[in-house]
Amino acid sequence: xxxxxxxxxxxxxxxxxxxxxxxxxxxxxLSAGGDTPIDINDVRFDGGMAxxxxxxxxxxxxxxxxxxxxxxxxxxxxxxxxxxNSAGDxxxxxxxxxxxxxxxxxAYTFTADGDALLGGSEAADGAILVVRDPRxxxxxxxxxxxxxxxxxxxxxxxxxxxxxxxPGRFYNQLRQQLPGWTGHTASWLDQRDLPVAxxxxxxxxxxxxxxxxxxxxxxxxDATDEQIERAVRFADFKELQRQEREKGFGEAPRPHANGNxxxxxxxxxxxxxxxxDQIARIEAAHAPMMRRLGYELPPSDAACTQSxxxxxxxxxxxxx
Numbered sequence: 001x002x003x004x005x006x007x008x009x010x011x012x013x014x015x016x017x018x019x020x021x022x023x024x025x026x027x028x029x030l031s032a033g034g035d036t037p038i039d040i041n042d043v044r045f046d047g048g049m050a051x052x053x054x055x056x057x058x059x060x061x062x063x064x065x066x067x068x069x070x071x072x073x074x075x076x077x078x079x080x081x082x083x084x085n086s087a088g089d090x091x092x093x094x095x096x097x098x099x100x101x102x103x104x105x106x107a108y109t110f111t112a113d114g115d116a117l118l119g120g121s122e123a124a125d126g127a128i129l130v131v132r133d134p135r136x137x138x139x140x141x142x143x144x145x146x147x148x149x150x151x152x153x154x155x156x157x158x159x160x161x162x163x164x165x166x167p168g169r170f171y172n173q174l175r176q177q178l179p180g181w182t183g184h185t186a187s188w189l190d191q192r193d194l195p196v197a198x199x200x201x202x203x204x205x206x207x208x209x210x211x212x213x214x215x216x217x218x219x220x221x222d223a224t225d226e227q228i229e230r231a232v233r234f235a236d237f238k239e240l241q242r243q244e245r246e247k248g249f250g251e252a253p254r255p256h257a258n259g260n261x262x263x264x265x266x267x268x269x270x271x272x273x274x275x276x277d278q279i280a281r282i283e284a285a286h287a288p289m290m291r292r293l294g295y296e297l298p299p300s301d302a303a304c305t306q307s308x309x310x311x312x313x314x315x316x317x318x319x320x
Contacts (some may be wrong), residue, residue, distance in 0.1 A: 007087040015132070026212050029230065056174060077111065106177060125220075131200055133202060135274060150278065162178055182285070
């Protein structure tokens with residue numbers, strides 16, 4: 001890192017549709033002044049997303065379209081380490097004097113050479129893992145991708161799933177491996193390269209200011225109570241929805257036939273969106289991880305998940 005500059009690099013990690021964008025809006029609005037929230041489209045920046053092609057090509061001097069997914073993956077750890085060394089060089093919407101938050105949907109995986117895809121401890125100081133009840137993820141993911149809820153449930157169980165990873169296609173982002181909701185979450189919880197603070201979407205909704213404060217303390221990012229109160233107010237879900245209605249949202253992957261990017265913003269909306277069968281399938285597939293994160297399941301499920309949890313340390317939303 002540059003002499004005299006002390007900027008902590010923090011991965012803002014999540015399985016898609018778990019609250020990553022909302023967290024970014026909260027952090028971005030810490031720097032908002034007066035009575036005007038940050039424009040939701042001003043939070044877009046290539047350097048703030050791990051899978052963005054622009055910084056990859058700028059630093060590697062390679063046209064990423066010429067590389068296979070695996071070839072790109074072999075280069076990515078080197079680039080993240082280089083980016084870590086230059087943290088603080090440039091002003092950016094999510095860079096402050098103390099912390100730089102970088103969005104990442106990738107699971108914590110390793111390259112064919114055995115290197116941590118995200119560069120390990122040489123590329124970042126820690127990670128905020130935003131998790132969400134998979135019963136809430138499913139309908140939101142279905143809307144986001146233009147899938148049926150049943151298709152979204154299947155995607156969340158697919159250990160070979162990815163974003164931007166279909167053969168023979170070129171995307172504006174690098175491939176992001178998503179080995180199922182459980183596999184993705186476990187990859188971040190079980191790695192030992194970086195300290196992780198776990199934030200549940202549901203806790204962020206019920207106690208936004210305290211959860212934001214905990215995130216900032218973990219990241220070593222100073223903020224006053226006034227800044228946090230203003231950020232919570234400016235990033236309120238109704239405000240984000242208002243801006244999207246009036247201006248659109250550039251990070252939306254396509255025109256949303258099934259709704260907006262900022263769709264509902266409620267913790268238990270799945271109760272009136274999923275059928276009993278769909279709920280049962282999600283719970284059967286992800287019960288051990290749901291219990292590990294403290295999500296409630298029907299009492300009848302306890303017996304079938306007890307063996308899966310035997311000997312496994314329980315992680316809650318505390319910082320480890």
